[in-house]
Amino acid sequence: xxxxxxxxxxxxxxxxxxxxxxxxxxxxxxxxxxxxxxxxxxxxxxxxxxxxxxxxxxxxxxxxxxxxxxxxxxxxxxxxxxxxxxxxxxxxxxxxxxxxxxxxxxxxxxxxxxxxxxxxxxxxxxxxxxxxxxxxxxxxxxxxxxxxxxxxxxxxxxxxxxxxxxxxxxxxxxxxxxxxxxxxxxxxxxxxxxxxxxxxxxxxxxxxxxxxxxxxxxxxxxxxxxxxxxxxxxxxxxxxxxxxxxxxxxxxxx
Amino acid sequence: xxxxxxxxxxxxxxxxxxxxxxxxxxxxxxxxxxxxxxxxxxxxxxxxxxxxxxxxxxxxxxxxxxxxxxxxxxxxxxxxxxxxxxxxxxxxxxxxxxxxxxxxxxxxxxxxxxxxxxxxxxxxxxxxxxxxxxxxxxxxxxxxxxxxxxxxxxxxxxxxxxxxxxxxxxxxxxxxxxxxxxxxxxxxxxxxxxxxxxxxxxxxxxxxxxxxxxxxxxxxxxxxxxxxxxxxxxxxxxxxxxxxxxxxxxxxxx
Numbered sequence: 001x002x003x004x005x006x007x008x009x010x011x012x013x014x015x016x017x018x019x020x021x022x023x024x025x026x027x028x029x030x031x032x033x034x035x036x037x038x039x040x041x042x043x044x045x046x047x048x049x050x051x052x053x054x055x056x057x058x059x060x061x062x063x064x065x066x067x068x069x070x071x072x073x074x075x076x077x078x079x080x081x082x083x084x085x086x087x088x089x090x091x092x093x094x095x096x097x098x099x100x101x102x103x104x105x106x107x108x109x110x111x112x113x114x115x116x117x118x119x120x121x122x123x124x125x126x127x128x129x130x131x132x133x134x135x136x137x138x139x140x141x142x143x144x145x146x147x148x149x150x151x152x153x154x155x156x157x158x159x160x161x162x163x164x165x166x167x168x169x170x171x172x173x174x175x176x177x178x179x180x181x182x183x184x185x186x187x188x189x190x191x192x193x194x195x196x197x198x199x200x201x202x203x204x205x206x207x208x209x210x211x212x213x214x215x216x217x218x219x220x221x222x223x224x225x226x227x228x229x230x231x232x233x234x235x236x237x238x239x240x241x242x243x244x245x246x247x248x249x250x251x252x253x254x
Numbered sequence: 255x256x257x258x259x260x261x262x263x264x265x266x267x268x269x270x271x272x273x274x275x276x277x278x279x280x281x282x283x284x285x286x287x288x289x290x291x292x293x294x295x296x297x298x299x300x301x302x303x304x305x306x307x308x309x310x311x312x313x314x315x316x317x318x319x320x321x322x323x324x325x326x327x328x329x330x331x332x333x334x335x336x337x338x339x340x341x342x343x344x345x346x347x348x349x350x351x352x353x354x355x356x357x358x359x360x361x362x363x364x365x366x367x368x369x370x371x372x373x374x375x376x377x378x379x380x381x382x383x384x385x386x387x388x389x390x391x392x393x394x395x396x397x398x399x400x401x402x403x404x405x406x407x408x409x410x411x412x413x414x415x416x417x418x419x420x421x422x423x424x425x426x427x428x429x430x431x432x433x434x435x436x437x438x439x440x441x442x443x444x445x446x447x448x449x450x451x452x453x454x455x456x457x458x459x460x461x462x463x464x465x466x467x468x469x470x471x472x473x474x475x476x477x478x479x480x481x482x483x484x485x486x487x488x489x490x491x492x493x494x495x496x497x498x499x500x501x502x503x504x505x506x507x508x
Contacts, residue, residue, distance in 0.1 A: 093342035115260035
């Protein structure tokens with residue numbers, strides 16, 4: 001398996017809007033008492049196009065979360081460029097292992113997120129209620145977030161990422177900590193976003209979910225994109241079907 | 255402005271629900287015990303003693319809350335990663351800093367206001383010598399604490415919460431003494447020393463200039479024009495400290 005970036009959809013690339021584009025993206029951070037330099041991203045090239053459900057895969061420490069952080073401006077790139085196709089007003093983001101305000105209820109937290117977009121107060125309650133219903137938390141609307149289980153926090157996290165009806169949704173490990181029911185519910189949310197033509201990029205270690213949900217994937221390894229392309233290409237065709245897990249292992253072991 | 259307000263309302267709600275108002279109850283208990291004791295030993299001076307002791311207690315209790323909460327106000331959001339949710343939305347780091355400060359400022363108004371009103375009530379009930387000057391003095395304690403809060407928030411953007419707290423307390427102490435230091439060094443024959451101390455005097459916020467304790471207990475009349483001018487100066491100091499905090503926080507990577 002080649003460790004270079006491949007892409008089989010160049011024709012499509014010419015006709016659709018790019019929602020995220022990273023080119024030669026590098027990020028070095030200083031760690032420890034002696035500020036030792038560690039290069040986390042070593043030249044990431046990545047393109048996510050409008051309407052795609054894109055899976056960003058890779059072993060722990062491959063640079064998936066850092067790529068998202070740099071794309072979102074939480075970190076500055078050491079070299080290279082990264083560009084989002086939308087502004088903050090049209091962006092939704094769920095951080096990895098989300099943690100929210102302990103003393104706010106689910107409804108209050110979503111109302112806060114709504115206010116941060118400076119949306120009109122009219123209709124806020126309806127928007128919040130609808131979102132809570134979508135993520136299955138309407139009964140916990142008035143419960144403080146410190147009393148939420150991990151799965152409930154993950155779902156309220158997804159709800160806050162969708163409060164502005166974004167065109168681009170970035171979900172960092174959205175399935176983490178969820179029981180099978182929670183996982184199915186999150187998958188349903190992603191499927192609904194896909195049906196509505198939203199662009200979704202998510203990280204996940206659950207490759208069966210990625211194979212089911214994504215149109216394209218990128219596999220990161222050691223700070224670079226080792227493979228990118230259609231899920232169908234990864235799974236193989238012409239009777240030579242393999243599962244995504246074995247393909248993933250081929251790429252990361254190459 | 256709406257986003258600053260949204261962050262401020264959230265901060266106010268969080269800090270109030272975090273049992274911070276327990277400080278007022280603690281203060282009330284301390285005041286009741288102290289006033290009974292002072293009344294038994296002060297030989298007709300209980301009103302004066304209670305006002306003096308009470309205003310020192312308002313400052314001390316307020317300082318502890320102001321410094322320790324301000325030091326973790328922004329840091330806690332970084333450590334708990336709630337900043338990822340906030341900054342993935344169209345909120346600038348400067349709006350965040352101002353919102354956090356305004357929200358905590360409102361909480362401190364409740365805390366200092368509550369303690370001052372209780373002091374006013376106790377001096378009325380025990381010593382029969384209420385004085386509206388107590389209320390003005392309490393308001394100016396609040397102004398002093400706003401300065402300490404702003405400076406502590408600034409320190410917390412680049413140092414640990416413990417160090418920011420220590421530095422905040424140092425600024426408070428230095429601010430109480432800066433006028434005395436200036437007076438002492440003016441008797442020096444060294445022009446260089448005079449210039450340096452004058453420079454230090456202008457850099458350190460002159461908190462003692464708005465300390466009305468002496469006039470409240472009848473040891474001198476307040477010069478109101480001077481107090482108003484120094485209050486305006488401290489207001490400008492708060493703005494400068496918050497601009498510096500915004501600049502420092504804007505450079506931070508998460």
